[in-house]
Amino acid sequence: MIGYAFMGRVHSQAWRSVGAFFDLPLAPRMAVIAGRSKEQTEAAAAQLGWADVETDWRELIKRDDVQIVDICTPGDSHADIAIAALQAGKHVICEKPLANTVAEAEAMVRAAAAAPGKSMVAFNYRRVPAIALARRYVEEGRIGEIRHVRAAYLQDWIVDPEFPLVWRLQKDKAGSGALGDIGAHIVDAAQFITGENVVGVSALTETFIKERPLAAESAGLGASRAESTGQVTVDDAALFIGRLSGGGLASFEATRFAYGRKNAMRIEIFGSRGSLAFDFEAMNELWFSSGGGGFERILVTEPDHPYVGAWWPPGHGLGYEHTFTHEIKDFLEAVATGADPSPSFADGLRVQRVLEAVEQSAADGSRYTNVED
Numbered sequence: 001m002i003g004y005a006f007m008g009r010v011h012s013q014a015w016r017s018v019g020a021f022f023d024l025p026l027a028p029r030m031a032v033i034a035g036r037s038k039e040q041t042e043a044a045a046a047q048l049g050w051a052d053v054e055t056d057w058r059e060l061i062k063r064d065d066v067q068i069v070d071i072c073t074p075g076d077s078h079a080d081i082a083i084a085a086l087q088a089g090k091h092v093i094c095e096k097p098l099a100n101t102v103a104e105a106e107a108m109v110r111a112a113a114a115a116p117g118k119s120m121v122a123f124n125y126r127r128v129p130a131i132a133l134a135r136r137y138v139e140e141g142r143i144g145e146i147r148h149v150r151a152a153y154l155q156d157w158i159v160d161p162e163f164p165l166v167w168r169l170q171k172d173k174a175g176s177g178a179l180g181d182i183g184a185h186i187v188d189a190a191q192f193i194t195g196e197n198v199v200g201v202s203a204l205t206e207t208f209i210k211e212r213p214l215a216a217e218s219a220g221l222g223a224s225r226a227e228s229t230g231q232v233t234v235d236d237a238a239l240f241i242g243r244l245s246g247g248g249l250a251s252f253e254a255t256r257f258a259y260g261r262k263n264a265m266r267i268e269i270f271g272s273r274g275s276l277a278f279d280f281e282a283m284n285e286l287w288f289s290s291g292g293g294g295f296e297r298i299l300v301t302e303p304d305h306p307y308v309g310a311w312w313p314p315g316h317g318l319g320y321e322h323t324f325t326h327e328i329k330d331f332l333e334a335v336a337t338g339a340d341p342s343p344s345f346a347d348g349l350r351v352q353r354v355l356e357a358v359e360q361s362a363a364d365g366s367r368y369t370n371v372e373d
Ligand code: SOE
Pocket: 006, 155, 181, 182, 263
């Protein structure tokens, strides 16, 4: 694993627990974790359960005891690490969004196609049981043809103008702001559940707070007031409408400025025969309308619901971390059986192209912009 912050911690939890709940065709061993600071990486390894540490990811990739590389770093290093790992014959799982640019994502797709290893982009929300169940309902034709998708991802962690300029607010590190961080999730979820693509968009983006205090680690002792702030170089919010490949219409809202909404990843799908609705803040529920008569609440905790049978008795519920455990389980099965894991790097590139079209449209007065194929 490379990186030990939020994503490194949650992926580690998944690697630690997956074998205790699922019958796996192979047993993962948590060999080595890489980070730049030796001290902090050693502390992370001890806490998270990794046997060894490296302070340079290139050394990790060279090791014979590493067959799978899990990339949990900011987007600016995804392409370099993934391509090097694939070329070294490793299997790769990479955090989302796949890369910071379409060009990087294309290079990753080419490297994946040329390499023997398996590769997967970690859109974990596909592995929320209720979202996997929603896809099953669409595949079974229960809601008919898709007319509308209404998706929103609402958070509030940077509403305070004094919140520091962390890497997620810097374009050179994160690629984009709310758009790539959380907008990418709802684009992927919409495409996953409906089985259709977003083919064109019209967008607005905004950065409400343009300057913020530097994060502690970059604020330098004795910095004057003027020197202790920096420019926010990404969007705070991105709103866009789009067309789906099946002829339906979609709307997307991604914002970190929605006070009271912590991780409200919401999606509603309206079809010719029925509708589905989901909110991550109540992630064990899926709402289904079979046409007329309003919505029925499905408690997605039954053993025949996706992934649920491996866990607790009905009604006991799952949480955020389980989505990563499910992701690692599916990835390991693909590695063991030789199947192609999903979402692939090509799926990640497809999302990246939507993000790019959103940025182009927003820069171009919201002009309708086709998503490249
Ligand atoms: C931060 O906005 C973040 O952690 C995202 O990066 C994740 O992908 C999402 O799951 C929760 O919010």
